[in-house]
Amino acid sequence: MSRNVADLRKEYTRAGLTESDVAPDPIEQFRRWFDEALGADLHEPNAMTVATATPDGRPSARVVLLKGFDGRGFVFYTNYEGRKGRELEENPRAALLFYWGELERQVRVEGAVSRTSEEESDAYYASRPRGSRLGAWASEQSRVVAGREVLEGRVGDLEVDYEGREVPRPAFWGGYRVEPEVVEFWQGRENRLHDRIVYRRGDGGWEIKRLQP
Helix, strand or coil, rough: CCHHHCCCCCCCCCCCCCCCCCCHHHHHHHHHHHHHHHCCCCCCCCEEEEEEEECCCCCCCCCCCCEEEEECEEEEEECCCCHHHHHHHHHHCCCCEEEEHHEEEEEEEEEEEECCHHHHHHHHHHHCCCHHHHHHHHHCCCCCCCCHHHHHHHHHHHHHHHHCCCCCCCCCCEEEEEEEEEEEEEEHHHHHHHHEEEEECCCCCEEEEECCC
């Protein structure tokens, strides 16, 4: 018998987060937490939800993998012609969400989005397994397909076409960088009085505030 969804709950007791705990820069604070997520051997700690929206405000979200981060922002790669690519072309802003349940933590990021350089996209694409490179060519992302056999047939044809040759990056595939303007670190606490520390970018740098849960 399935349980009543409303009865599902847990208490968060692992840790706390204070203003004195966090780094002055959100990227450094993210690095600290990401290293701890890696150290905890979580399943795909680089998995993140990417939320986009159409110009008239219709949102969509999906999970993708973070492939790099530094002072410039957070990077992921995808088909530019899929739904998220089309939405980012018309409305180049996005929100990211990392959820590390075992650590009772979330990180939210909001910011403007731009494409990575051709050189960055080429370098990452070249690092992918050959099958993934062929798959990028085979998939017309987000478009209807008659069946899986169509995709598998395309991959088979591409394997023949590129036998003994490198698979180049398609022009319609590459990276996006989310430049953070707001970054929030959430640590679960008892009685739902969670810790929320938010960074907001201003003219003088990053401002750090505590939010009520």
